[in-house]
Amino acid sequence: METNKQKKVKVPLTIEQKIKRRNFISFGAFFALSGSAVAGWKWLLDAPDETAGITGNAKAPLRRALNKTELFFRNFFSNNHLVKTYPESRAAKNIRVNSLIGIEDDEDFDPTNWKLAIKLQNQKTLNISIEEIKALPKTEIIFDFKCVEGWDQIQHWGGVKLSDFLEHYKLNEQTKQRYMGLETPNGEYYVGLEMECVLHPQTLLAYEMNNQPISNDHGAPLRLIVPVKYGIKNLKRIGTMSFSYTRPRDYWAEQGYDYYSGL
Amino acid sequence: MKIIKEKHAFLMRWTHWVNFPVLTIMIWSGLFIYWANDAYGISIFGFTLIKFFPQWFYDYFHIPGRLAEGMAYHFLFMWFFFINGLLYLAYTIFSGAWRELIPKRNSFKEAWLVLLHDLHIRKTIPPQKKYNAAQRIAYTAIIVMGIGSVLTGLAIYKPVQFYWLCWLCGGYHFARILHFTLTIGYVLFFVIHIIQVILAGWNNFRSVISGFEVINTKTEIKPEPSPVEKTDEQDGNK
Structure with missing residues (x-):
């Protein structure tokens, strides 16, 4: 028995055996790994949607990935990183209207009565008229507006720098919170913004486009222009502004898009 | 008499086969994103030759209306694409395998001869080692394209934070065109690659899974030198 065993060990493999053995191992590993890759892919495709809340309509693992990726890329965010600006001659004459969610079908809306409502602590609200806002120092920007759909357009906006506005109304305590929430007067369109992009020097509360008052379709009388975000965060016709520690x-x-959507 | 000739290192095979499904997913999810603003096409004198993409194409692959989903997949699998590519690059640089890969001074001239040979116009093929001249050009190009996809992708993903990269890529608009064009390039590469792999046969295909090729030698038992040959810069003259 013993000698037999030793013999077996000693016999060198023939070339044919070596080829067979290596083929067996490598193809076996190849198919095993391919199988687990397919299983992993199926797991992802069959993964349930996240529980609907502040975010929704994305598969739970994909939402986790979006949130982790946000944390990674926020490390690169800086108020010193400015969006490229252009000369006025490059600005589009007809500014594209892509969506009217939150401002169409709002029959109750009365522009003459409009006031920006800032929600403070203790249920207090600060109401500010458009004249008061227009009295603040004006900032203009001509930049390449970028839509999440993939189109972009060079546009000219004018208004008050959001950071100037917050300072003027002594909202410094509020800006220590982590997020700002903005909603249309009817509450049908709403966005959340991290404070760092709120305080970015190119973020405006805009009331002018191409040196004219903003048209209704673009969110008269006051809208957000936040060049460090996709268009979806540039809320039209701001009704209320609030501050919070959570998103x-x-x-x-809520429709499956990245919450951050930063550029 | 058969001998085993080592051909592809483990890491080369690993990254090759990881890249294949990952790049497929990137192209698939990229189509979801592109659909939302499908502005590109090829036209000559105002006459549209190709529109990217015709409706039947979108319908066939169930592309329309999946932008959010596409972005979610794209921004997850970009990590795998990037890390896998980095692994390949690191391996290729540190192992010295780049010497077998990057085109040599005469590769561009030789590649023509390879092409003529593959098209059955020329009978002989210039002597080669691991890769022939055309392969050197194609495989180096595909790596450069991969790097290009990562860079142009980052430029359109965070054009404000990486403004310098966006500028290097020719601006937001042009970076997006480059990103799209590179993708078309992968598809064309894939078609030719598959045809060549089929024509090259089983021994060649197996080497990308098990790492070796089997060579039939006419001579009888004769001690062969170590199967892993040292890279010889003079191989073109052998």
Whole structure:
């Protein structure tokens, strides 16, 4: 028995045996790994949607990935990173209207009575008229507006720098919170923004486009222009502004889009 | 008499086969994103030759209306594409395998001869080692394209934070066109690659899974030198 065993060990493999053995091992591993890759892919395709809340309509693992990726890329965010600006001659004459969610079908809306409502602590609200806002120092920007759909357009906007506005109304305590929430007067469109992009020097509360008052379709009388975000965060016709430590509700994040959507 | 000739290192095979499904998913999810603003086509004198993409194509692959989903997949699998590519690059650089890969001074001239040979116009093929001249050009190009996809992708993903990269890629608009064009390039590469792999046969295909080729030698038992040959820069003259 013993000698037999030793003999077996000693016999060198023939070339044919070597080829067979290596083929067996490598193809075996190849098919095993391919199988687990297919199983992993199926797991992802069959993964349930996240529980609907502040974000919704994305598969749970994909939402986790979006949120982790956000944390990674926020490390690169800086207020010193400015969006490229252009000369006025490059600005589009007809600014594209892509969506009217939150401002169409709002029959109750009365522009003469409009006031921006800022929700403070203790149920207090600060109401500010458009004249008061227009009295603040004006900032203009001509930049390439980028839509999440993939189109972009060079547009000219004018208004008050959001950081100037917050400072003027002494909302410094509020800006220590992590998020700002903005909603249309009818509450049908709403966005949440991290404070760092709120305080970015190119973020405006805009009331002018191409040196004219903003048209209704573009969100008269006051809209957000936040060049460090996709268009979906650039809320038209701001009704209310609020501050919070957690993510405010966000229309497109509920529809499966990345909450951050930063550029 | 058969001998085993080592051909592809484990990491080369690993990254090759990881890249295949990952790149497929990137192209698939990329189509979901592109659909939302499908502005590209090829036209000559105002006459549209190709529109990317015709409706039947979108319908066949169930592309329409899946932008959010596409972005979610794209921004997850970009990590695998990037890390896998980095692994390949690191391996290729540190192992010295790049010497077998990058085109040599005479590769561009030789590639023509390879092409003529593959088209059955020329009978002989210039002597080669691991890769022939055309392969050197094609496989190096595909790596450069991969790097290009990562860079143009990052430029359109975070054009404000990586403004310098966006500028290097020719601006937001042009970076998006490049990103799209590279993808078309992968598809064309894939078609030719598959045809060549089929024509090259089983021994060649197996080497990308098990790492070796089997060579039939006419001579009888004769001690062969170590199967892993040292890279010889003069191989073209052998």
